[in-house]
Amino acid sequence: MIRLEDILKDIIRALGFLSRIPFPGRFFAGHDGSMRRTSGAFAIAGALIALPPALLLGLLLHLGVKPELSALLALALQIGLTGGLHEDGLADCADGLGGGRTRERALEIMKDSRLGAYGGLALILSLGLRTEALAGLAPHGPVAAGLAMVAVNAAARAAMVWHWSALAPARVGGVAAAVGQPSGSAVIVALSSGLLIYGVATIHAYGWGVALAGALAAMLASWLLARLVRGKIQGHTGDTLGASEQICEIALYVALVITT
Structure with missing residues (x-):
């Protein structure tokens, strides 16, 4: 039987993993750091992380x-809350996939903390596209724009869990491998809660058609990235997880603004 206390602990542990928000140590006491079950709370954690930036926007x-300016400041707060976790993954992933001719070389580049041209361009495009897309939603009103941030962040974290479960670890000693593959039930919980939050928020703000277009764009982008990663390095890493979150965010924001 699942207890409310266990659900709360999973959400807080997910927030602790995905953000720099401090929480009391009692929520992590006795926990081995595994994300097998905790990853099921990633979509809810994504929505909660997005609340302060959405309110600011x-x-x-x-x-x-x-x-x-409003969109850029809101995204800056979001990046501050996460410590740029996903942006860092996107940059390393872009450098590795773009600059590595072989699987081994790509993984070696991704492990290097230095920023390359591919990573720099990926960061510029990510921040630029998200800023412009969020600004493009402003005419629909402050509430609708804020709801978009919450919806997109929840869906993007759910997409990250799917990416995590769809591919085997590329490195045995990597961070993603160390915390474990999401369990089947965690994937279902993450995807269903992410879809629910995304659907309720976007349908309320923009309607069924726009919500569906965004969901299709996110699924296509997530599938294409997973296909690229599988072909290039035969598995996921912590960096590809971050990249999957960013790619999904971009696809959702762009699809929303284009179809509204």
Whole structure:
């Protein structure tokens, strides 16, 4: 029987893994660091992480601040809360997949902390596309723009869990391998909760058609990235997990703004 206390612990542990938000040590006491079950709470954690940036975005837009600046400040807060965890993964993944001719070389580059041209370009495009897309949602009102941030962050974390479960670890001693593969039930919980949060928020703000277009774009982008990663390095790493979250965010924001 699943207890409410266990659900709360999973959510807080997921927040601890995905963000820099501090939590009391009692929630992690006796926990071995495994994400097999905790990953099921990633979508809910993503929505909670997005709440402060979404509120900031809505407030700035309500006060008449320019949409581009409002969106950039909201994304800056989001990056601050996560410590740039997913952006770092995107940059390393882009450097490895773009610069590594062989599987071994790609993994070696991804492990290197230095930023290369591919990684730099990926970061610029990610921040630029998300900022412009969020600013493009501003005409629908502060509430709708804020709901988009919550919906997209929940769905993107769910997509990350899917990517994690769909591919085997590329490195036996990697971070992603060390914390374990998500269990089947965790994948189902993450995908269903992510879809529920995304669906409720986007349908309320933009309607069924827009919500469906965003979901299809996210699924296609996630599948294409997984296919590329499987072909290049034959498995996931912590960096490809971060990249999958970022790719899904970009696909969702762009699809939402194009179809509204």
